[in-house]
Amino acid sequence: MVRAWYMDDDPVDQRTEHHRNPPKFITLEDLFTISGVEYFKLNVDTYATDGELENLKNARGYTYEDEIVCSKECLENYEEKLKNFFQEHLHTDEEIRFVVDGSGYFDVRDKNDEWIRIEVVAGDLIIIPSGIYHRFTLDTKNFIRAKRLFIGEPKWTPYNRPSDNMECRKEYVEKLQKGVFTLVK
């Protein structure tokens, strides 16, 4: 099960949990409302045949798929890539990751510019909206395998903060202000 919480501001060791004292968790519904981050739970043993991933890909137009493994052994330029993943940045498109093994943390800024840490483990599919400031880190186990999905030809370019004048950033801020990320019940 994915968990999310507000982070402390201790700069030491990005790979630990960084809970506040006392811990301040946030529900997935609230996470969506205040950031637009979406979350789906898939069955990691049956996703290849049970149709859930296929349905999601069709519904959202995800036509591209590949896999990334982040570990010292498997990722070329490991240190540098991990450093870049953890630089606060945004993208012009959604960042979609389906974790099939291992674990890690996506950190996203909420509307008050506070960091929320989202723990992802096998079976978690997370959609980070375009224009939101975020970053990624491995946890202390130093291993994750994830599928990367995309609409059309993938663009992975990170735009480091500050990128406030980018169109996708302005659109994202406007959506937040308009309350677009409200759950329809």
Ligand SMILES: CSCCC(=O)C(=O)O
């Ligand atoms: C969990 S996938 C590894 C991180 C990544 O691909 C990214 O931050 O863009």
Ligand SMILES: [Fe+2]
């Ligand atoms: Fe990113």
